[in-house]
Amino acid sequence: MTDWTWIVPLPVVIPLFSAGLTLAMYRRPRVQPVVSVTALALVLLASVALLVLADDGPLVVDVGGWAAPVGINLVADRLSSLMLTISSAVTLCVLLYSLAQGRDDDEESAPVSIYHPTFLVLAAGVANAFLSGDLFNIYVGFEILLAASFVLITLGGTRDRIRAGTIYVVVALLSSVLFLVALAAIYAATGTVNLAQLSLRLPHIDPDVRLTLQVLLLLAFAVKAAVFPLSAWLPDSYPTAPAPVTAVFAGLLTKVGVYAIIRTQTLLFPGGRLDDVLMWAALATMVVGILGAVAQDDIKRLLSFTLVSHIGYMIFGIALSTEAGWTAAVYYVAHHITVQTALFLVVGLVERVGGSTSLTRLGGLAKLAPVLAILFFVPAMNLAGIPPLSGFLGKLGLLQAGVDAGTPLAYLLVVGSVVTSLLTLYALVKAWNKAFWQSPQDEPRPGRLPFGMVGPTAALVLVGLGLTFAAGPLYAYTERAANAFALRTTYIRAVLPDGERGEGESADVADEDARRQGADEDARTGAEP
Amino acid sequence: MIDMTPNLTLVVAIGVLFAAGVYLLLERSLSRVLIGVILLGNGANLLFLVAGGRAGRPPIVGTAAEGQMSDPLPQAMVLTAIVITLGMTAFLLAMAYRSWQLQRHDEVQDDVEDRRIARLAAIDERAVTDADTEATAQSLDEEAEEARDETDEGAVPGQEPRREQGVTP
Numbered sequence: 001m002t003d004w005t006w007i008v009p010l011p012v013v014i015p016l017f018s019a020g021l022t023l024a025m026y027r028r029p030r031v032q033p034v035v036s037v038t039a040l041a042l043v044l045l046a047s048v049a050l051l052v053l054a055d056d057g058p059l060v061v062d063v064g065g066w067a068a069p070v071g072i073n074l075v076a077d078r079l080s081s082l083m084l085t086i087s088s089a090v091t092l093c094v095l096l097y098s099l100a101q102g103r104d105d106d107e108e109s110a111p112v113s114i115y116h117p118t119f120l121v122l123a124a125g126v127a128n129a130f131l132s133g134d135l136f137n138i139y140v141g142f143e144i145l146l147a148a149s150f151v152l153i154t155l156g157g158t159r160d161r162i163r164a165g166t167i168y169v170v171v172a173l174l175s176s177v178l179f180l181v182a183l184a185a186i187y188a189a190t191g192t193v194n195l196a197q198l199s200l201r202l203p204h205i206d207p208d209v210r211l212t213l214q215v216l217l218l219l220a221f222a223v224k225a226a227v228f229p230l231s232a233w234l235p236d237s238y239p240t241a242p243a244p245v246t247a248v249f250a251g252l253l254t255k256v257g258v259y260a261i262i263r264t265q266t267l268l269f270p271g272g273r274l275d276d277v278l279m280w281a282a283l284a285t286m287v288v289g290i291l292g293a294v295a296q297d298d299i300k301r302l303l304s305f306t307l308v309s310h311i312g313y314m315i316f317g318i319a320l321s322t323e324a325g326w327t328a329a330v331y332y333v334a335h336h337i338t339v340q341t342a343l344f345l346v347v348g349l350v351e352r353v354g355g356s357t358s359l360t361r362l363g364g365l366a367k368l369a370p371v372l373a374i375l376f377f378v379p380a381m382n383l384a385g386i387p388p389l390s391g392f393l394g395k396l397g398l399l400q401a402g403v404d405a406g407t408p409l410a411y412l413l414v415v416g417s418v419v420t421s422l423l424t425l426y427a428l429v430k431a432w433n434k435a436f437w438q439s440p441q442d443e444p445r446p447g448r449l450p451f452g453m454v455g456p457t458a459a460l461v462l463v464g465l466g467l468t469f470a471a472g473p474l475y476a477y478t479e480r481a482a483n484a485f486a487l488r489t490t491y492i493r494a495v496l497p498d499g500e501r502g503e504g505e506s507a508d509v510a511d512e513d514a515r516r517q518g519a520d521e522d523a524r525t526g527a528e529p
Numbered sequence: 530m531i532d533m534t535p536n537l538t539l540v541v542a543i544g545v546l547f548a549a550g551v552y553l554l555l556e557r558s559l560s561r562v563l564i565g566v567i568l569l570g571n572g573a574n575l576l577f578l579v580a581g582g583r584a585g586r587p588p589i590v591g592t593a594a595e596g597q598m599s600d601p602l603p604q605a606m607v608l609t610a611i612v613i614t615l616g617m618t619a620f621l622l623a624m625a626y627r628s629w630q631l632q633r634h635d636e637v638q639d640d641v642e643d644r645r646i647a648r649l650a651a652i653d654e655r656a657v658t659d660a661d662t663e664a665t666a667q668s669l670d671e672e673a674e675e676a677r678d679e680t681d682e683g684a685v686p687g688q689e690p691r692r693e694q695g696v697t698p
Binding site for chain 1: 559562566579580602609613620627
């Protein structure tokens with residue numbers, strides 16, 4: 001069998017390299033887009049290849065040839081490559097959209113020369129977080145994408161964006177510090193930050209210390225994922241950025257947090273000691289988020305609140321700690337990335353045509369731009385979970401998993417999910433009625449819809465529909481991914497074939513080290529309280 | 530086997546850094562928040578050093594017995610974290626400066642939503658105020674509404690301030 005592991009680093013390397021290239025070509029606004037589109041298209045190809053290949057077992061690369069627990073490794077298993085595929089499809093569409101926007105108007109939302117390198121760095125950071133098999137490298141991935149997102153959210157440095165950006169930056173930095181503290185504590189307790197080795201060593205340490213580590217990690221990730229008590233920063237900071245930036249943030253950044261929660265909960269902390277807490281957090285996230293959405297008048301803010309609310313569904317799936325729950329949660333993440341991004345892109349178009357995002361001022365868009373009406377309607381219904389769309393399938397899976405679990409709390413969550421889903425429908429139908437059907441307050445100014453912007457949006461809506469049509473195979477795929485979470489050994493054995501070292505070099509010291517490490521581990525676990 | 534007994538001085542230093550950092554983080558001025566972030570970051574870095582165990586000889590094969598070496602891994606991580614904190618600090622500094630450039634202060638401002646709600650609540654309050662109630666002290670909502678904030682310049686209650694990016698209606 002051919003060795004395909006060389007594909008694994010590509011989703012990180014290509015965007016980073018092209019980011020440098022586009023930065024060097026900041027004076028050539030014609031060449032920059034070509035480079036970035038090519039780069040992201042290549043990343044999409046590589047991700048699809050990984051998606052297919054990872055189905056036969058995780059692909060592992062020891063970076064620089066250093067053996068796993070000491071060196072950094074990249075792991076593409078089913079979960080990572082699925083996330084990677086969806087995210088690269090989304091980033092590509094958003095990039096195309098923003099290019100068309102830049103061509104079409106010369107306002108400050110137009111991509112400046114710094115836009116391309118930053119966007120590519122963001123893509124690299126997301127890919128690095130998804131692929132990393134090392135907790136510290138996940139931290140680095142987070143920082144890469146955060147640094148890029150700081151630049152993107154304050155693009156142009158206008159008053160509004162600086163105000164919104166300040167909150168975003170401070171909260172993000174705080175969660176990074178929390179993550180760093182968690183990492184230090186984990187290293188102190190176990191002597192490693194490699195995910196596979198951690199999952200071998202964590203069961204040996206004191207359960208209370210383990211619980212502390214779990215809480216620390218969860219806190220750091222919950223800020224990123226915008227889980228309820230830690231979600232207040234999101235609806236205020238996202239809507240101020242340019243439409244494509246908001247779209248990519250909404251689609252990807254919170255999901256990277258959700259991915260990290262899935263990965264650490266399933267691989268490092270099986271047994272679900274915090275599941276009840278997570279369940280309550282999920283319920284609060286859903287209900288509070290959607291109530292916020294119902295109260296909104298600005299369509300961008302409304303969508304930001306639905307974004308928070310639907311993170312609750314994913315947390316619900318994770319907290320069930322059953323294969324069915326994880327299956328549905330992973331499927332839901334894939335569905336939600338595409339749908340939420342598509343909706344934000346459509347709202348960007350609505351803003352162009354209607355000249356506002358305020359629902360009281362918008363109106364009559366259904367007559368003015370029927371295409372836009374369809375483009376909004378399909379993902380909106382998808383988000384609300386109208387059958388037969390993918391949102392319905394994901395929610396159905398979650399509800400079924402909840403009913404299967406059968407605990408009173410799970411039933412409560414099931415009820416909460418249904419209520420949230422109905423309220424989502426209410427909020428979106430309200431937005432639809434106001435923006436598309438009510439008679440406009442002032443004479444609508446005929447705006448143009450450039451094909452370059454409608455095209456990528458339509459493509460994303462189609463990807464969302466594709467998730468519906470391909471639901472069978474895709475759901476089977478996420479089921480196999482969830483199966484691997486439950487087993488855990490697949491991942492560990494792929495990274496550390498002999499349970500001690502990865503396949504990189506330094507094999508000469510490995511034997512000696514293995515002996516010493518064995519003794520070390522015994523002594524260490526013995527010495528821990 | 531590494532000696533894992535933590536160094537008391539370092540632990541106290543970490544505690545002080547974190548306490549001061551959290552205190553500064555709760556301030557309104559972005560420059561203070563910035564210093565808070567730096568202190569927190571340094572606290573976390575020191576924590577990593579503690580996590581690496583007792584200080585030992587340089588970890589170069591051949592110069593010292595393996596048992597006496599310090600653990601190089603946390604040091605590598607600390608270096609990475611320091612570089613990252615440096616970059617983030619520079620960005621925050623630039624943002625504080627930009628904020629000062631735009632509005633002559635670098636205060637972190639309230640959520641637009643909070644202001645909108647405070648404003649609406651204040652309007653509500655006035656609606657029920659009559660000659661009898663006029664003498665009562667200011668309500669919390671009114672105070673909130675009058676607090677200094679630059680975000681809602683020219684905004685009408687119930688309407689969002691115009692987005693910079695939007696096409697002008």
